Structure formats: structure tokens, C-alpha cells
Amino acid sequence: MINQSKRNLLKTGGLTALALGLGGTTVTQSAVKKAQTFTKDGLPSQRQLGNLTVSSLGLGCQGLGQNMYGVPQPSREQAVRIVRQAFDHGVTFFDTAEAYGPFESERVVGEGLKGIRDQVVLATKFGWDIDQKTGQRTGGLNSRPEHIKQVVDGMLQRLQTDRIDLLYQHRVDPKVPIEEVAGTIQDLMKQGKVLNWGLSEAGEATIRKAHAIQPLTAVQSEYSLFFRGREKDVIPVCEELGIGFVPWSPLAMGTLAGYTDENSRFDANSSNDLRGIIPRFTPENMQQNVKLIRLVKRWANQKGCTPAQFSLAWLLAQKAFIVPIPGTTKGYHLMDNLGADAVKFTTEELSRFRKELDAIEIAGLRLPEAILNFSEAK
Incomplete structure (x- = not known):
């Protein structure tokens, strides 16, 4: 059990699930003051993911181990400091x-x-076919029981722990029945190596099958103001079954932090910046999609917060079991993000914003087809 009182306060990278690299943004002085006041004097509230109690905002740590969205991989010292x-x-x-x-x-x-x-609460994921000695990727998936067990043993060593609080299957492996995966997780739970499990980018049918064998604690999938597809399928299932929902890329790969516009161009080398090969970020599609960025900026100014805080607060306002995991390599972006917990909406504001949001059609797929093919939830 987490004791808050002990604190003073708070084959390529393109084939993995995405976390978040944030950029800077221009905000009002009142918004900056509000963020600073909150992160200095208060703690984030807490939420439930199944039977796990966690902070209302988590930290996505992908960018602490590799290049992300034009931001170079930080040094080990800097990453640990974050x-x-x-x-x-x-x-x-x-x-x-x-x-x-x-x-x-x-x-x-x-x-x-x-x-x-x-x-x-420590969460990690298995499911890609990665050689556990060399780190070499095949570019495919691997959820065979013997491989899962080997991966978990490696995880425990790297994480310097004796158990994983929440272990996700990173992508559903069509070659291994989910019932077999669930049975493997049960074995790991009996050994005390895994305490809870979840799925990432899984569809409704798989979620139901998996949950019937071994109850899921959380489901992870992309969800942000830029992509709301999960409102129609996965989120309702999570609500029905009592499963937590964890949005990855809650700031749309930094776009909703307020520094990207229709003139932004991204490195074509996906190892440096995946956005360079994502359809919704092409120059042509950004001419349309910038309308959402402008809408968020306008509302953020009205609310006296930053665009990042507004975007995260909106996610928090959708369901009580939603816990976004924005990632960053910079301390000031971290503090900005945490200020989202103090941004609240009235029912009337949410309704009014939703109408404006629904009037904007996002152009372009959320991921390249080659990467989407690994996701059950399109």
C-alpha cells in the first residue's frame, strides 16, 4: 500500500507502443502561476485502476530509454532524475x-x-519478439508462455524488484490464444512475480475473454483529444467490467502541449521522430488538424491553464477510472503536466467544449498502417 504521508509533496522504436515526448508552449502568466502553485504545494489526487490505487497522472517512461519525437534519449543520470x-x-x-x-x-x-x-505502482509490458540477451528485435510478436516467463525474469532484474505490480501484454499475439496467455499470467501470479495484469491495444472480444479467465486490472490504448476512437468500444467495456483505462500518448505525441502548428515539419527518420511517418502529421493533414490545436489553446487561455494541462484535465474529466501517462524528459514539462489535476470543468463547460470538438474532423490515420496492423483496436 502506498503511503503518501511519507512524502514532502509529488527491429525500430516505431514498432513499440508509444509514450510521450513533450515540447514547450507559450502560455499566459496566470497559467504558469497556477501550474507552479499546484506542483509546489499539492499532491495529485488518487484514482483506482481495478484494485490498484495510483496517482491521477502517471509517468510514461518510454522516452527515458530511447529517442522520442525529436527529443534525444537523455543520459541515465537525467532520466533517473525525472x-x-x-x-x-x-x-x-x-x-x-x-x-x-x-x-x-x-x-x-x-x-x-x-x-x-x-x-x-510499477507497470511494464511484454509481447514483442526481442532477444533477451542481445536486445535484437525481429519486428514481430511473441507471447509464447516460455518466452513470457523468460521476459519477466529479465524484467525483475532490470527493475531491481521481486514483483511487477501491473504486467501488460503489449500487443495481442494472434498466434497465441489469449486463454493461454492468461494461464501463463496466472502461473506468474502464483509465484508472486506478477500481482496484476492488463492488455494494450486490445479489442473488445479479447478483453472479455482475458477478463473471464483472470480479471484484468487495466487496459491501455491511445486516447487523447486528437484520437477518441476508444470512446466507442474499449472504454465502455472497461466501465462495464470494472477495468481501469490508461491512455498512452494523452498529449498526442506532444502536439497538444501547444507548440505544434500547420508549419511544423518532422524528421523523416522514424528512429528520431515517429511523427514523420504518421499520416495525421503530414503537412497536408496538419492544415486541417491545426483547428484542434487552436481550439485547445483558446480554451486553455479561458481556463487559465496551459494547453497540456487542459488536454490532460479533459481526459481526467471523462471517467473516474482513467489515468493518463504523459511522458517527458524535462522537469519543467513534468511540473506543467501535473498541474492538470487542479483544472476542473463544470458540466456546462464539458458540454460546450464537446460540441466544438465534435465539429472538427481529424485528418489522417493515428499511426502508419504497418504499426496499426499490430493493434486489435484500430
């Missing part, structure tokens, strides 16, 4: 994966959580 800063300001939910690096993000998180491991 983990500790997040904890010191109330974050108790840390999300990583073997695929991030590979392995480097887990090593960073393990080092960053030394001495405080019992006060946090």
Missing part, C-alpha cells in the same frame, strides 16, 4: 516496457525507484 522528481511530486504510477530501448527504460526506472519501490 523519475525521482515525479515521485517527489506525488506520482505513484510508473509505466515502462521491455521494448523501450530495448531494456534501457526498465533499467532507468529500476534505478530511479531504489528505496521507494514499496511506495509506487
Whole structure:
């Protein structure tokens, strides 16, 4: 159980699930003051993911182990410092994966959580076909029982822990029945190596099958103001079954932080910036999609917060079981994000904003077809 009173406060990377690299933004002085006041004096509120109690905002740690969205991989020292800063300001939910690096993000998180491991909820993911000795990727999936068990043993070493609080299947492997995966997870639970499990980018049918065998604690999928597809399928199932929902890329790969516009151009090398090969970020589609960015900026100014805070607060306002995991490599972006917990909406504001939001059609797929093919939830 997490004791908040112990604190003073709070084959390519393109084939892994995405976390978030944030950029800067121009905001009003009142918004900056509000963010600073909150992150200095208060803790994020808490939420339930199944039977896990976590901070209302987690930390996505993919960018701590590899290049993300034009932001170079930070040094180990800098990455560890972000983990500790997040904890010191109330974050108790840390999300990583073997695929991030590979392995480097887990090593960073393990080092960053030394001495405080019992006060946090640690989530990681298996499911890609990665050689556990060399880190070499085949570009495919692998959820065979023997491979899962091998991966978990490696995770425990890298994370410097004896158990994983929440273990996700990163992508559903069509070659391995989900019933077989669930049975493997049950074996790991009996051994005490895994305490809870979840799915990432899974569809409704798989969620139901998996949950019937071994109840799921959380489901992770992309969800933001830029992509709301999960409102029609996965989120309703989670609500029905009592499963938590964890949005990855809650700021649309930094776009909703307010620094991207129709003139933005992204590195065509996806190892440096995946946005360069994502359809919704092409120059042509950004001519349309900038309408959403402008809408968010306008509402953020009205609310006296930053665009990032507005976008995260909106997600928090949708369901009580939603816990976004924005990622960053910079302390000031972390503090900005955490200020979202203090931004609240009236029912009338949510209704009015939803009408304006629904009037904007987002152009372009959320991911390239080659990557979408690994997701059940399109």
C-alpha cells in the first residue's frame, strides 16, 4: 500500500507502443502561476485502476530509454532524475516496457525507484519478439508462455524488484490464444512475480475473454483529444467490467502541449521522430488538424491553464477510472503536466467544449498502417 504521508509533496522504436515526448508552449502568466502553485504545494489526487490505487497522472517512461519525437534519449543520470522528481511530486504510477530501448527504460526506472519501490505502482509490458540477451528485435510478436516467463525474469532484474505490480501484454499475439496467455499470467501470479495484469491495444472480444479467465486490472490504448476512437468500444467495456483505462500518448505525441502548428515539419527518420511517418502529421493533414490545436489553446487561455494541462484535465474529466501517462524528459514539462489535476470543468463547460470538438474532423490515420496492423483496436 502506498503511503503518501511519507512524502514532502509529488527491429525500430516505431514498432513499440508509444509514450510521450513533450515540447514547450507559450502560455499566459496566470497559467504558469497556477501550474507552479499546484506542483509546489499539492499532491495529485488518487484514482483506482481495478484494485490498484495510483496517482491521477502517471509517468510514461518510454522516452527515458530511447529517442522520442525529436527529443534525444537523455543520459541515465537525467532520466533517473525525472523519475525521482515525479515521485517527489506525488506520482505513484510508473509505466515502462521491455521494448523501450530495448531494456534501457526498465533499467532507468529500476534505478530511479531504489528505496521507494514499496511506495509506487510499477507497470511494464511484454509481447514483442526481442532477444533477451542481445536486445535484437525481429519486428514481430511473441507471447509464447516460455518466452513470457523468460521476459519477466529479465524484467525483475532490470527493475531491481521481486514483483511487477501491473504486467501488460503489449500487443495481442494472434498466434497465441489469449486463454493461454492468461494461464501463463496466472502461473506468474502464483509465484508472486506478477500481482496484476492488463492488455494494450486490445479489442473488445479479447478483453472479455482475458477478463473471464483472470480479471484484468487495466487496459491501455491511445486516447487523447486528437484520437477518441476508444470512446466507442474499449472504454465502455472497461466501465462495464470494472477495468481501469490508461491512455498512452494523452498529449498526442506532444502536439497538444501547444507548440505544434500547420508549419511544423518532422524528421523523416522514424528512429528520431515517429511523427514523420504518421499520416495525421503530414503537412497536408496538419492544415486541417491545426483547428484542434487552436481550439485547445483558446480554451486553455479561458481556463487559465496551459494547453497540456487542459488536454490532460479533459481526459481526467471523462471517467473516474482513467489515468493518463504523459511522458517527458524535462522537469519543467513534468511540473506543467501535473498541474492538470487542479483544472476542473463544470458540466456546462464539458458540454460546450464537446460540441466544438465534435465539429472538427481529424485528418489522417493515428499511426502508419504497418504499426496499426499490430493493434486489435484500430
